[in-house]
Amino acid sequence: MQELHDAPLAPLTTFRLGGPATRLITATTDAEVIAAVREADDSGAPLLLIGGGSNLVIGDKGFDGTALCIATKGFHLDGTGLELAAGEVWTDAVARTVESGLAGVECLAGIPGSAGATPIQNVGAYGQEVSSTITEVIAYDRRARETVTLTNDECAFSYRHSRFKADPERYVVLRVRFRLEDAQGLSGPIKYAETARALGVEPGDRVPLAAARETVLKLRAGKGMVLDPEDHDTWSAGSFFTNPILTDVEFAAFHARVRERLGEQAEPPAYAAGEGHTKTSAAWLIDKAGFTKGYGTGPARISTKHTLALTNRGGATTEDLLTLAREVVAGVREAFGITLVSEPVTVGVSL
Numbered sequence: 329m330q331e332l333h334d335a336p337l338a339p340l341t342t343f344r345l346g347g348p349a350t351r352l353i354t355a356t357t358d359a360e361v362i363a364a365v366r367e368a369d370d371s372g373a374p375l376l377l378i379g380g381g382s383n384l385v386i387g388d389k390g391f392d393g394t395a396l397c398i399a400t401k402g403f404h405l406d407g408t409g410l411e412l413a414a415g416e417v418w419t420d421a422v423a424r425t426v427e428s429g430l431a432g433v434e435c436l437a438g439i440p441g442s443a444g445a446t447p448i449q450n451v452g453a454y455g456q457e458v459s460s461t462i463t464e465v466i467a468y469d470r471r472a473r474e475t476v477t478l479t480n481d482e483c484a485f486s487y488r489h490s491r492f493k494a495d496p497e498r499y500v501v502l503r504v505r506f507r508l509e510d511a512q513g514l515s516g517p518i519k520y521a522e523t524a525r526a527l528g529v530e531p532g533d534r535v536p537l538a539a540a541r542e543t544v545l546k547l548r549a550g551k552g553m554v555l556d557p558e559d560h561d562t563w564s565a566g567s568f569f570t571n572p573i574l575t576d577v578e579f580a581a582f583h584a585r586v587r588e589r590l591g592e593q594a595e596p597p598a599y600a601a602g603e604g605h606t607k608t609s610a611a612w613l614i615d616k617a618g619f620t621k622g623y624g625t626g627p628a629r630i631s632t633k634h635t636l637a638l639t640n641r642g643g644a645t646t647e648d649l650l651t652l653a654r655e656v657v658a659g660v661r662e663a664f665g666i667t668l669v670s671e672p673v674t675v676g677v678s679l
Contacts, residue, residue: 454522523544
C-alpha cells in the first residue's frame with residue numbers, strides 16, 4: 329500500500345483538474361482498501377474514493393483529507409459468470425468478455441473508468457446498462473463495518489443511479505459480479521438506433537460481438553469519448569449532464585417552449601421512460617440553446633465533437649470548467665425551462 333502526502337490529484341482524473349490531497353493512499357488488495365477506509369473512519373478524516381477518475385470534478389483547492397485510489401486487480405470468468413475487482417480498467421474488461429465470446433456489455437466498450445464505478449452510476453450507453461447484467465455487488469459497508477453482498481434488486485438501479493449513489497458515504501465497492509450471455513459469438517440485440525444504422529442492421533438484430541464493440545468504439549471516438557492523451561476533446565468526464573426525464577405535464581410545457589422558440593414544426597427528442605415519463609436529450613437541449621460544438625473562448629470549452637462533453641483544452645482550472653457548466657445550465661433553463669443535472673461527482677465544489 330503506497331502512501332504519499334500533498335499529492336497531486338489532477339493526474340488521476342480524466343479532466344486533469346483539481347488540487348492536491350493532504351494524503352493519497354493507493355490500495356492494491358481488498359484488505360488494503362478496507363484497512364484504509366477503517367483507518368479514515370476511526371480517525372474521522374474525510375475520505376475520497378478514486379477509481380479511474382473519469383467521473384470526478386475536484387476543486388482547485390484540492391482535498392483536505394485522505395484520498396484512496398482503488399487499484400485492485402481481478403478478472404475471473406466461470407462459464408457466463410464474471411467477477412471483476414473494483415480497480416479493473418472497465419474498457420479492458422469489456423474487451424476480454426468479447427474475446428471470450430460473451431455478450432451483455434459489448435456496447436459499453438470505450439467507457440473510461442474502473443469496474444467498481446459501474447454499478448454506482450449504473451453506467452450505460454448505446455442501448456446497454458450494467459444493471460441488466462450485474463447479479464451481485466460485494467462492498468464494504470462503512471456503517472455496519474463489514475463486507476456485504478448486495479443482489480441486483482438490493483442495488484436499487486435506475487437511470488444513472490443506484491443505492492450506492494444515493495448513499496455515497498456508506499458503501500465502498502470491492503467486486504462486481506455479472507451474468508453474461510453465450511449467444512454463439514453474437515452480440516445482444518442491438519437496441520440503439522445509431523448503432524444499428526452504423527452496423528447496417530435493424531434494431532433488435534444481433535451481430536458478431538467484435539463488430540458491435542468496434543462500431544461502438546468508432547462512434548465514441550467520433551464524439552471524443554475514447555481517452556486519448558493527445559486529444560483535448562477527451563480531457564473530459566464524457567457526458568457532463570444526464571438526459572432529463574420529464575413527467576407528462578413537464579414534457580407538455582417543454583414541448584410548447586420548443587415550438588415557441590424553434591417553430592411550430594419543431595419536435596424535440598422523446599423516448600419512453602416508464603409510465604407517465606419521457607426522456608429527452610441533454611445534448612439536443614444544449615445545442616438548441618446556442619451552445620454548439622467548440623463553444624467557449626477560454627481554456628474550458630464544449631467539445632468540438634460532442635455538445636454533451638465539457639473539456640479542458642489545457643491549462644484550465646476547475647473554476648473555469650464550472651463557470652462554463654453554469655453558463656450552459658442557465659442558458660438551457662432560460663431557453664426551455666429545464667434545469668440540467670450534472671453527472672460527475674464534485675469534490676469541494678458545486679454548480
